Amino acid sequence: MRKALLAVLFASCPVLTNVSPVSAATKSDPVGDYIVVLDSNQNAQAVASDHTQAHAASVGHVYSHALTGYAARMTKSQAETVAADDRVRWVQPDGVAKISRTFPTGINRVDADASPTARINGVNEPMAVDVAVIDTGVDLDHPDLNVYFGGAKNCSDGISADDGNGHGTHVAGTVAAKDNLHGVVGVAPGARIWPVRVLNNRGFGLFSQIICGIDFVTANADQIEVANMSLGGFGNDDGACGTVNRDAMHQAICASVAAGVTYVVAAGNERDHAANHIPAAYDEVITVSALADFDGFPGGSGRPTCRRDVDDTIADFSNFGADIDLIAPGTCILSTWRGGRYATISGTSMASPHVAGGAALYKVTNPAASPAQVKSALQNAGTLNWTWPAGDPDGVQEPLLNVATL
Structure with a gap:
């Protein structure tokens, strides 16, 4: 399992200094972007103006505080000529930096990076599976999500299925954020998201609105798997x-x-029996409790990050009981957020989409599987490699989601 990674990558930057100038540009004299570093006692703007006139450099940024110098677009021979100027310390080709995709701890913990179906390798390949997120809506134009505009439904207030809260967008990212070396990655990268808004901007909705969302999903059960x-x-x-x-x-x-849609639901955050909450109590859904996991690894050695809890145990807020089918990471989960952003939050709401992503992976390779078969497959693929508390009221250690073989 690979560790979570956030890195800034730089292209190599060879230094050009005191190089003899060459004459006219040729096909072997390509135009490029350069950074010109000047002696600190120079006036950067004045030197940049001189070089613009004398060497036809196309000057961009001028630096006068952290660095004395400027950026410019010019040919290789022009850069060499500029580097020979006594006022210049050196000239270097400009480099490219990018933020590397982050592996959220939950993605590590469920071994999504080992899944042969997920194929997490930094190459965005939309997955042939559809997942409805019945929630506060989804950020319809988040760059890290494959949102299906034709699958948007608003059963709540507002005028569209766009997310006014952030919760639904966070869920969608854990399910299916793209494998694109940007932001985060989901369990089933690039799966097509159907944004079904049934909760308002405060995260509340009537049962009648939720049924509206379920009704919409059922009407499209020929396309929606999860x-x-x-x-x-x-x-x-x-x-x-x-x-x-x-x-x-x-x-x-x-x-x-019955129409073939696999439902994955959160157990709830009341430290109560899931049997007292719906839809968590329904036998036909996959009900998911939350694991407190701070480092993406088993063993209980992770230090608390965004909240206090005991690593590798059932989260202290999570509902429990015989209705729980699986447990999945649910503390300090980094995922997509409304407004094109990212955020870290906790809850069984964060555990459930890990399992929804797992269900999506299974349906890719087993398209004819029934919801009951999907549930059974995920439970069988799960592990007991987490610290089961002796006081668990239902007396059963639920399997921890693991998608390494899916």
């Missing part, structure tokens, strides 16, 4: 699908699952 619901309210499981019940949201999810 739906993530990092949301919930108080309620109880009223029975299995097909039985007589009076829970409209459960009935809607039953129909959507």
